[in-house]
Amino acid sequence: MLTVVTGAHGFLGRHIVSRLAADGHQVLAVDRKAFVGQVVEGVQYHLSDLEDPATLIPPDCEPVGRFALVHLAWDLRSRETSYKVQSEQVTTLAGLLDTWTGKGLSYVIAPGSAQEYGAKGGVLAEGVQPEEPLSPYGWAKRATFEMASSWSRRSGVGLLWLRPFIIYGPGQAGSMLVPYAVRQAMHG
Structure with missing residues (x-):
């Protein structure tokens, strides 16, 4: 079965594409940025900004039967300041779901965020209401x-929604928590 990974050029995407390929999965890596120097053997790469959800899968890679979507594409540039930019991210996934439902889409995996809970503390679990206001x-x-x-x-199509609280590792942007804290500790 084909696994389509959006945001494949990003921090999580690069690692997930590599792992899926190493495990023998058929992978289509999709991103709006060119895949320079990050090509994994056996992976098909495709440029798409997902504005037109029909461009998710190129014509030469139409899935035979079912495919899974790992949706990692997300514009993080204004994550703390722009509801408009962030609302467009909701619309992007909605467009993909509308377009590909009934056309082989059999499972969706997507990451949420601890920020879905706002400033809520303590033990967090599904169904816990967020503490407003949310970013x-x-x-x-x-x-x-x-x-x-x-x-x-x-639709009856499976969804796995993950809420990682802290992710760090090789290739992470320096502005994120762990690289920032390490840099600050090293420089006093």
Whole structure:
């Protein structure tokens, strides 16, 4: 079965594409940026900004039967300041789901965020209401989860929504928590 990974050029995407390929999966890596120097043997690469959800899969790679979508594409540039930019991220996944439902899409995996809970502390679990106000990013991730969950129940297509709290490792942007903290500790 084909696994389509959006945001394949990003921090998580690069690692997931490599792992899927190493495990023998057929992978289509999709991103809006060129894959310079990051080509993994056996992976097909495709440039798409996903504005037109029909361009998710190129004509020469139409899946035979079912395919899974690992949706990692997300514009993080204004995650704390722009509800408009973040709302467009919700719309992007909605467009993909609308376009590909009934055309082989058999499973969706997407990451949420701890920011979906706002400033809530203590033990967090599914069903816990967020502490308002949410950042634009937290609001958009929460809205995307609600939309994708509703779509999954209506379509019967499986959804796995992950909420990683801290992710770090090779290739992570220096502005994120762990690289920033290490840099600050090293420079006093």
